[in-house]
Amino acid sequence: MEDPPTSQTSGREVRRRYGRGFGGRPLPRYVIGLAIGIVAVKMFMGGGASRARALRTRILCAGHLQDAAAAASLYGGGHPGGEISLLDWLVESGHLTLAQTLCPAGDSDTSNYVLIPPSRDGTMVSRMVVAFEPKSNHGGEGGNVVFADGHAEFARGVEYDRLRAEAVARKGEHRESD
Numbered sequence: 001m002e003d004p005p006t007s008q009t010s011g012r013e014v015r016r017r018y019g020r021g022f023g024g025r026p027l028p029r030y031v032i033g034l035a036i037g038i039v040a041v042k043m044f045m046g047g048g049a050s051r052a053r054a055l056r057t058r059i060l061c062a063g064h065l066q067d068a069a070a071a072a073s074l075y076g077g078g079h080p081g082g083e084i085s086l087l088d089w090l091v092e093s094g095h096l097t098l099a100q101t102l103c104p105a106g107d108s109d110t111s112n113y114v115l116i117p118p119s120r121d122g123t124m125v126s127r128m129v130v131a132f133e134p135k136s137n138h139g140g141e142g143g144n145v146v147f148a149d150g151h152a153e154f155a156r157g158v159e160y161d162r163l164r165a166e167a168v169a170r171k172g173e174h175r176e177s178d
Helices: 011-018 029-045 048-078 086-092 157-171
Strands: 129-132 142-147 152-156
Touching (some): 048 129, 048 152, 142 157
Antiparallel strands (some): 129 142
């Protein structure tokens, strides 16, 4: 058995011992062209990774919004009111982390999630929006909304606008620009 090549072994000696890699012959040009073509297609046409990343971000964002809505539902009764928002109070009191109040797609260190308190008579319908985020968090395509039963959906276009308008009307004093 021969010793493996070292840094002092010449290229000619390595080729003599081990051949050229393709049965001792150089790779045919069509194989090289095919490999380059596959790499080019993956680089320029492979938008699947960015779509998967956007979907992952939406799902993570929906989870954060669900956490915020659940914390508001459970601990919101202790909110002192006044100058501090419910979301800020939930973070300061330790019921939420700052990361749970931020959309991973957003570029801000401050939350722009909107929590809607329950109606004055305490009734909640399962399709009633209790939290939402602005469309700007996801490039204007739509936004996550959380319903009273705890599930989240990514709503788009007219459906998002309708759900948001109903929630803002219920909250009354809240105004937000998207």
